[in-house]
Amino acid sequence: MSLTARHLLLLGGTSDIGRAVAKHYADNGWQVTLAARDVEAASRNAADINTRQPDAGVAVEGLDILETESFVSFLDALHPLPDTVVCVVGMLGDQEQAETDPDHATRIMRTNYEGPALFLDMIAARFVSRGYGMIIGVSSVAGDRGRASNYAYGSAKAGFTAFLSGLRNRLATKNVHVATVKPGFVETRMTAGMDLPGALTAKPKDVAERIAGIEIRPRDVIYVLPVWRLVMFVIRSIPEPIFKKLKL
Amino acid sequence: MRDLSGWGRYPRTSGPLGMVSDVDDAAVATALLSGVVARGLGRSYGDAAIGRETTLSATGLDRMQSFDPETGILAAEAGVSLAEIIETFLPRGFFPKVVPGTRFVTIGGMIASDVHGKNQHNDGTFGDHVEWIMLALPDHRVLRCSRAENPEIFAATIGGMGLTGTILSAGIQLKRVETGWIRQKTHAARNLDEAIRCLQQTEDATYTVAWIDVLARGKSMGRSLILEGEHETLSDLPWGEIPFPTSKFGRISVPMEMPGWMLNGASIRAFNAGYYLNGARHAGRDRVVTWDAYFFPLDGIGNWNRIYGRRxxxxxxxxxxxxxEHVLFEILDRLSAAGAGSFLAVLKRLAPASGLMSFPMKGLTLALDLPVSPENLTLLTQIDGLVAGAGGRIYLAKDALQSRDTFQAGYPDLDRFCRLRDDIGARGRIASKLSARLGL
Structure with missing residues (x-):
């Protein structure tokens, strides 16, 4: 283990994208801490990376993104404060259930917006007082415009996207970079069973590569597959009177 | 519903394919589903990895768990592929003790088929280097099996075609190698007699196998190239070569199903003759080749199974x-007389194996592939009869056709296997198209 290794804190260490991001950073010599609610599942990913890459030393910390009161003690216990935090926390949920079950809707909104935003705000303050830091938030193209099929999720992601943009604006002069990543379709457990168009669908590995690329060349907002920038431009350009009648 | 078939794309079936993302899910699915069998990368050729009712994809069980460089034991989930194992551990100086002819197979699949390689005569099968297996049974139990714990179930699971339960994870032994290169020596054998003798004479080599031209007739019947191989040592490695080359493979691929007429007697005959003559030119000389070229030549051509067309x-x-051995002559005689040619058929001497249902026994094995046609299916049925008559057996991981009689004649421990399946409640619950076809 190198003493000079850079340190990544990854929020959402059990997701497929999280696993790929952790692996990519570990392969590049970073020390990685996976934060996740399900410590056992995160440990499974940590063991996998540590077995494949014996110098990796991936560690696991329990963190429930909905337990916002726990954030301060979690951050106090982090040594060292990471160089980069990547947040891939997300919950697609069930839109139809969210329409009739406020608890489910609340859970989707808090998991995708409230928890991540509050956590990143707190770590941002620590980055600012230290003098540097990198914050990478994985949001979603679903937040670019609300659609009938997933607007509970989409609206929370829209909030997260706006949060990241505001944070970026605030920290632009503070040597803390904030990046927003919009993956588009990704082949993961979250999308298992969906019929996804191949040309618009990335692999978790692609997302990881794009995220790690931000370390070398800081970017503000990226779509993992560039075609999504165009797709979302078109979707945003449709006038609302027409858009509202589309089946999307 | 998903279209499901083995690597041979025959038979083709469809059915539900369940995905599991961790070992707990896999254990629960094994206990709740009926007529289910686990499937890895689908490289068994026939109907072994298709559930009688439901197929359980184990590719989500793709985490490695630990590796001890002192003992060389890797603990990993059953869906981890051989390709990943080699990619991860060869650069660290470790190589699996046994590898089959493709690296796109999973640990679970290699155990279930008890696969063998070019070193089976010395080093046994893959199962001989498995330390332990975590197995999910239909009664909700998850058992650790080894030569010391639940040895009966362990022996039945090695080569048991997934029919004792779902293999969740395993500990497998890797060996130290100094390089990723193989020093290969080619011998040309002009006929089957010479080939058999040559395989015998090269048994001291770590690896030895013959590529046989099954279309050669008359005095040349059974002409073969015998390829010996040894792991190249660091001190012998040609100057300037890196010790652990990465795979160069996977750049070409068969883009679609080839029309059936492209594969005919003439094209296969020409290919085999060319292959033999080219190899014979190099006979006697050492060549140093990369691990993938030596062990996995067909992996270099993506989707090579499409070359046989739609059928x-x-x-x-x-x-x-x-x-x-005389039966082998008769088999070759029938194949060459029918003009039923195969690209790169393989001949190898085998030693007995330890699994209850493992394929290898002391003798000679012949592996070939034939496009599906009514004539070829009839021919293979006749060959099965010859095999059964000689006291031989057919490899279940390749099989799509054999009759129950051939099967029962070939596997003398079948009764014990069936009793054990009864004891653990696997009969009827854990079932594949293969087990249904063979009356298991």
């Missing part, structure tokens, strides 16, 4: 026990 092909691998 698919059957792979046939039998073993003829020692002392009954």
């Amino acid at each position: 698919g092909f059957v792979q046939h691998q039998c073993v003829i026990p020692e002392g009954a």
Whole structure:
């Protein structure tokens, strides 16, 4: 283990994208801490990376993104404060259930917006007082415009996207970079069973590569597959009177 | 519903394919589903990895768990592929003790088929280097099996075609190698007699196998190239070569199903003759080749199974026990007389194996593939009869055709296997199209 290794804190260490991001950073010599609610599942990913890459030393910390009161003690216990935090926390949920079950809707909104935003705000303050830091938030193209099929999720992601943009604006002069990543379709457990168009669908590995690329060349907002920038431009350009009648 | 078939694309079926993302899910699914069998990368050729009712994809069980460089034991979930193992550990100086002819197979699949490689005569099968297996049974139990714990179930699971339960994870032994290169020596054998003798004479080599031209007739019947191989040591490695080359493979691929007429007697005959003559030119000289070129030549051509066209092909691998070699001559005679050609058929001497249902026995094994046609299926049925008559058996991982009689004649421990399946509640619950076809 190198003493000079850079340190990544990854929020959402059990997701497929999280696993790929952790692996990519570990392969590049970073020390990685996976934060996740399900410590056992995160440990499974940590063991996998540590077995494949014996110098990796991936560690696991329990963190429930909905337990916002726990954030301060979690951050106090982090040594060292990471160089980069990547947040891939997300919950697609069930839109139809969210329409009739406020608890489910609340859970989707808090998991995708409230928890991540509050956590990143707190770590941002620590980055600012230290003098540097990198914050990478994985949001979603679903937040670019609300659609009938997933607007509970989409609206929370829209909030997260706006949060990241505001944070970026605030920290632009503070040597803390904030990046927003919009993956588009990704082949993961979250999308298992969906019929996804191949040309618009990335692999978790692609997302990881794009995220790690931000370390070398800081970017503000990226779509993992560039075609999504165009797709979302078109979707945003449709006038609302027409858009509202589309089946999307 | 998903279209499901083996690597031979025959038979083709469809059915539900359940995905599991961790070992707990896999154990629960094994206990709740009926007529289910686990499937890895789908490289068994026939109907072994298709559930009678439901197929359980184990590719989500793809985490490695630990590796001890002192003992060389890797603990990993059953869906981890051989390709990943080599990619991860060869640069660290470790290589699996046994590898089959493709690296796109999973640990679970290699155990279930008890696969063998070019070193089976010395080093046994893959199962001989498995330390332990975590197995999910239909009664909700998850058992650790090894030669010391639940040895009966362990022996039945090695080569048990997934029919004792779902393999969740395993500990497998890797060996130290100094390089990723193989020093290969080629011998040309002009006929089957010479080939058999040559395989015998090269048994001291770590790896030895013969590529046989099954279309050669008359005095040349059974002409073969025998390829010996040894792991190249660091001190012998040609100057300037890196010790652990990465795979160069996977750049070419068969883009679509080839029209059936492209594979005919003439094209296969020409290919085999060319292959033999080219190899014979190099006979006697050492060549140093990369691990992937030596062990996995067909992996270099993506989707090579499409070359046989829409109807698919059957792979046939039998073993003829020692002392009954004359039957091998008769099999070759029938194949060459029918003009039923195969690209790169393989001949190899085998030693007995330890799994209850493992394929290898002391004798000679012949593996070949034939495009599916009514004539070829009839021919293979006749060959099965010859194999059974000689006391041999057909490899279940390749099989799509054999009859129950051939099967029962070939596997003398079948009764014990069936009793054990009864004892653990697997009969009827854990079932594949293969087990249904063979009356298991």
